[in-house]
Amino acid sequence: MATLFELAKVLRSKNSGPFEVTLDLLFDSDEIYQRVKSSGKINKETICDLYNLKEDQVHHIVFFDQALGIKITIARDISSGSVGDRDVYGAQQHAPLMKITIDEAEMNSAEDCSCR
Amino acid sequence: MMSNEIKILSPCGMLGYGFPAASFLNGLKEEIHGIVVDAGSTDAGPHKLGAGVSIVSERALKKDLELILTNGIPRKIPIIIGSAGGAGARPHVESTLSIIKKILSENELSAKIAVIWADFSQEEIIEANRANKIKPLSLNIPDLEESSIKDTIRIVAQMGHEPILEALENGSDIIICGRSYDPSPFAAIGIYHKKDPGLAYHLGKILECGALCAEPGTTKDSILGVIKDASFTVQSLNPIRKCTPISVAAHTFYEKEHPYLLHGPGFSLDLSACTFHDAENGVVEVSNSRFIPAETTFIKLEGARKAAFRTFVIAGVRDPILIENILEIEERVKGQVYEYYQEIDTEEYQINFFNYGINAVLGTKEKEAFYGHEIGVLFEVIAKTQELANSICATVRSTFLHFGYEKRKSTAGNLAFPFAPSDVEFGVVYEFSIYHLMEIDQSPFQIEYV
Numbered sequence: 001m002a003t004l005f006e007l008a009k010v011l012r013s014k015n016s017g018p019f020e021v022t023l024d025l026l027f028d029s030d031e032i033y034q035r036v037k038s039s040g041k042i043n044k045e046t047i048c049d050l051y052n053l054k055e056d057q058v059h060h061i062v063f064f065d066q067a068l069g070i071k072i073t074i075a076r077d078i079s080s081g082s083v084g085d086r087d088v089y090g091a092q093q094h095a096p097l098m099k100i101t102i103d104e105a106e107m108n109s110a111e112d113c114s115c116r
Numbered sequence: 117m118m119s120n121e122i123k124i125l126s127p128c129g130m131l132g133y134g135f136p137a138a139s140f141l142n143g144l145k146e147e148i149h150g151i152v153v154d155a156g157s158t159d160a161g162p163h164k165l166g167a168g169v170s171i172v173s174e175r176a177l178k179k180d181l182e183l184i185l186t187n188g189i190p191r192k193i194p195i196i197i198g199s200a201g202g203a204g205a206r207p208h209v210e211s212t213l214s215i216i217k218k219i220l221s222e223n224e225l226s227a228k229i230a231v232i233w234a235d236f237s238q239e240e241i242i243e244a245n246r247a248n249k250i251k252p253l254s255l256n257i258p259d260l261e262e263s264s265i266k267d268t269i270r271i272v273a274q275m276g277h278e279p280i281l282e283a284l285e286n287g288s289d290i291i292i293c294g295r296s297y298d299p300s301p302f303a304a305i306g307i308y309h310k311k312d313p314g315l316a317y318h319l320g321k322i323l324e325c326g327a328l329c330a331e332p333g334t335t336k337d338s339i340l341g342v343i344k345d346a347s348f349t350v351q352s353l354n355p356i357r358k359c360t361p362i363s364v365a366a367h368t369f370y371e372k373e374h375p376y377l378l379h380g381p382g383f384s385l386d387l388s389a390c391t392f393h394d395a396e397n398g399v400v401e402v403s404n405s406r407f408i409p410a411e412t413t414f415i416k417l418e419g420a421r422k423a424a425f426r427t428f429v430i431a432g433v434r435d436p437i438l439i440e441n442i443l444e445i446e447e448r449v450k451g452q453v454y455e456y457y458q459e460i461d462t463e464e465y466q467i468n469f470f471n472y473g474i475n476a477v478l479g480t481k482e483k484e485a486f487y488g489h490e491i492g493v494l495f496e497v498i499a500k501t502q503e504l505a506n507s508i509c510a511t512v513r514s515t516f517l518h519f520g521y522e523k524r525k526s527t528a529g530n531l532a533f534p535f536a537p538s539d540v541e542f543g544v545v546y547e548f549s550i551y552h553l554m555e556i557d558q559s560p561f562q563i564e565y566v
Contacts, residue, residue, distance in 0.1 A: 010366070016373040018158050018548045019254055024369045028362070051481050056255060064375040066392060067365035073373040075256040081161020082547040083423055083498050086470065088161045092477050 005098035007032050013094035016073055018080035020059060021090040023097060025070040033068040035105040042070055042100070050096045122149045122309045122343040124302055124319070125353075129326030129335025131155035131180050131197060132172025139327075139338040139353040144187055146340065150305035151188045153180075154298050154324040155212070156199020158418060158548075159371075166269050166420035166546035168207035178215050182223075185216065185290075189225045194284060196291045196301040198324070203418075204295030205270045206235050212292055213566070227290050230283035231564045234294025236271040240560075241417065241550070249555040253416065254373075257551055264549045268419035271550060275415070276381035277316075279561040280304035286565070294561070295418065297380050298324040302341070311343045314407030317385050319348045321378065322367055329367035330357035347403035349395055359400040361392035382413035412555055419550030426542035427509035428496040431516075431531035437523055438530055439491055442471060446495075449516045456511055465499035465508050493531070502541060509539055 004011060010026035025042070027033035036042065044058050057075040064071065078084045087093060125143040128135035131153045160171050170177065188195045201208020209231060220227060242265050244250050250260050265271075272295035281304050283291045293301055299320030306316025319341045322329050327337035330352040338353045350359050368387055369375045376387040386406040395401040433439055446469045454462055472492035475482035495512055499505035517531050531538075 014371050015159055016371055017253065017551065018162065019257055019551060020373055022369075022371065022373055026366050026369065050483075059254065060374050062375050064365075064369070064388075066390060067369060067375065068362060069366055069369050069375060071369055071373075071375045075254070079162075079548050079551075080158070081163060083426075083466070083545055084468070085161075086477055086479050089159050093481075096478070096481065096483065 001101050001103055003098060004036070004100045004102065007036060007102060011094050011097055013090055013092065015080055015090040019076055020073050021076055021093050023072040023074070023094055025072075025097065027068045030068060031105075036070070036102050037063050038105070039102045041102055042072070046100060047072055047074065050100070120344070122306055122311055123147060124149060124305050124323060124341045124343070125151045125338065126302070126323040126326055126341065127151065127153050127180065127184055127338050129154065129324065129328055130157065130172070132170070132176040133336050134176060134180060135326065135336055135338050136354060137183055140183060141187070142353040143338055143340050144191065148191070148193050149309060150194050150196060151184055152196045152198070152302045152305060152323065153184065154198040154301070156202055156204050156295060156298070158203075160202070162420035162546040162548045165203035165205060165272065165418060166422065167544070168205065168270065170208060170211065171202040174211070174215065177212070178219065181215060182219050185219050185225065186223050189220075189227050189289060192289070194289060194291065194305070196280060196293065196304065198293050198296040198298060198301035200292050200294060203270075203272065204234050204293070205272045206233065206294075209233065209292055209294050216290060216292065228288050229290045229292065229566045230286065230288035231566060232275060232279045232283060232291065232293045233562045233564065234272045234275055234296070236273060236417070236560070238265050238268065238271070241265050241271055241554070244554050250417070250552050253551050253553055260550060260552050264421070265419070267421040268549045269421055271417060271419040273415040273417050273554065273560070274381060275559075275561045276300050277304040277307055278559045279563055281308055283563055284308045288565070297416070299380065306343045309343075312346075312407070313383070314385060314405040315343050315348045317380065317383075317407060318387060318390070318402065318405035319343055319350070321385070322350055322364065325367070325370060327352055327354065327357055328370065329364050330359045331363045332357060333363065347401050349399050349401045351399045358398040360398075361394055361400055364400045364402065365390070365392045381415045382410050384408050384410065414553040414555055417550050417552050417554050418548065420546045421549040422544050423547040424498045424500060424545045425502040425505045426496050426498050426545050427502070427505040428494060428540050428542055429509065429513050429533070429538050430492065430494050430535070431533050431538070432490060433493055433530065434490050434532060435526045435530070436489065437525065438521065439489075441521060442474070442491065442493070445519060445521050446516075448521075449512060449519055452515050452519075453508065453511050456515075457508065460504070465497055465504055467508070467512055468496050468498070470494040470496075496542075498545065502543070506539065506541060513538060
């Protein structure tokens with residue numbers, strides 16, 4: 001078992017416009033990226049639990065293989081710079097992701113079998 | 117004029133952030149078809165648009181522009197500035213124009229300048245709204261109300277490449293764009309030279325952040341993009357940085373809601389089939405960027421209004437008994453202030469506490485338990501007038517400073533103020549009142565040649 005803090009090369013958050021925050025997980029090896037992707041751990045339920053969100057507040061969870069990256073875009077409760085906002089650039093909202101744990105890679109997917 | 121390779125130089129990711137002159141001059145060793153720089157962002161919040169002020173200082177803006185203009189104009193390279201002045205509204209564009217004119221006259225240079233305005237009047241937006249041509253940009257944004265439009269101080273829309281292309285066709289040396297879709301000023305150069313719009317836009321998306329796509333990435337350095345017939349390349353102009361297929365691919369993630377589907381004015385960009393490879397040492401080649409024209413053209417509107425006034429105080433707390441009970445004590449301080457100002461409706465103002473060290477950054481999303489021996493407390497009063505914010509904040513401060521809580525040993529004072537005076541009059545708090553898409557039939561952006 002390893003945390004995303006240990007596995008990811010880049011773990012960051014930033015505004016994507018004033019009404020959304022986007023969280024990026026980038027990896028420096030295909031093996032680690034595939035391990036995180038195939039763990040199924042990066043899903044709406046995990047994100048909703050981590051950030052106290054309802055499912056419709058998670059706008060995107062996208063895996064982009066060419067870039068070895070995962071993108072999660074969530075709704076802001078309060079738009080950037082308005083009264084009550086705590087992070088105008090949305091730059092420090094990534095930290096809760098660091099504690100997500102990913103199991104050791106297992107050779108159990110259907111894909112692996114069909115290759116043989 | 118058709119040329120096989122179109123070269124675009126991006127000095128930095130944000131005009132006024134600065135960049136090494138050596139990197140920029142390295143780029144100018146090539147035959148460059150356009151120097152393009154993005155100056156805009158909504159990242160700094162609604163205040164820039166609302167107050168009509170810039171993100172960067174005038175001093176830094178002039179420093180960057182001097183290097184660009186004094187090298188670009190004599191070489192007859194078109195220079196394009198996207199989202200001038202940050203928010204790209206009239207005051208931002210005008211201040212950029214006046215700095216440019218000053219630099220030209222100080223250096224005895226002359227240039228044909230095109231200014232492309234991105235401002236919209238309340239009447240234009242009300243009319244479009246009544247005709248049902250405006251919709252929210254995402255699920256968490258409400259439908260646009262006419263009253264919100266009337267409260268909005270400034271309204272801009274993000275332009276695509278079309279008006280910039282027109283200004284290039286009319287022989288402009290310098291094009292100052294109001295609010296623009298960030299990649300559009302870059303894409304305009306490629307499209308002007310008849311290159312594939314998908315490649316031109318994807319390259320623009322990369323170049324608008326300066327050298328952020330290299331390793332180590334930064335917005336404060338120059339980068340070179342070259343568009344060919346079926347691909348484009350990017351390369352660092354500073355030997356301490358290098359582009360790699362992964363660094364360039366990963367950059368498509370940056371500050372966008374989706375990594376490979378990008379929505380611009382009148383099109384979308386599908387990057388899902390893109391390939392990234394190292395063509396030669398640090399020159400990364402990208403192909404298969406797909407430009408998909410939209411059936412209907414929507415432009416993104418941005419508007420800001422005044423929401424309230426703020427006064428705030430920053431203080432440190434080191435007493436362990438106070439820290440242990442801080443949340444409860446803050447609630448009781450609030451209660452005493454409400455009681456003191458019984459004659460004022462509590463709807464007229466709000467008191468907020470940010471406890472740095474506990475949960476100030478994440479708020480209710482914070483799941484870590486607190487440990488530590490010291491916290492920073494920031495408290496603010498938000499009110500309908502500055503006078504009210506100042507008065508209430510002064511009462512919060514004095515109440516908190518002398519508040520007598522259970523088991524208190526530090527009976528002389530609760531707060532360590534780093535500054536005198538402790539109360540800071542912040543001024544107006546703005547908010548984005550418009551962040552919507554508007555349907556258009558033809559380009560509404562006016563070009564003026566000066």
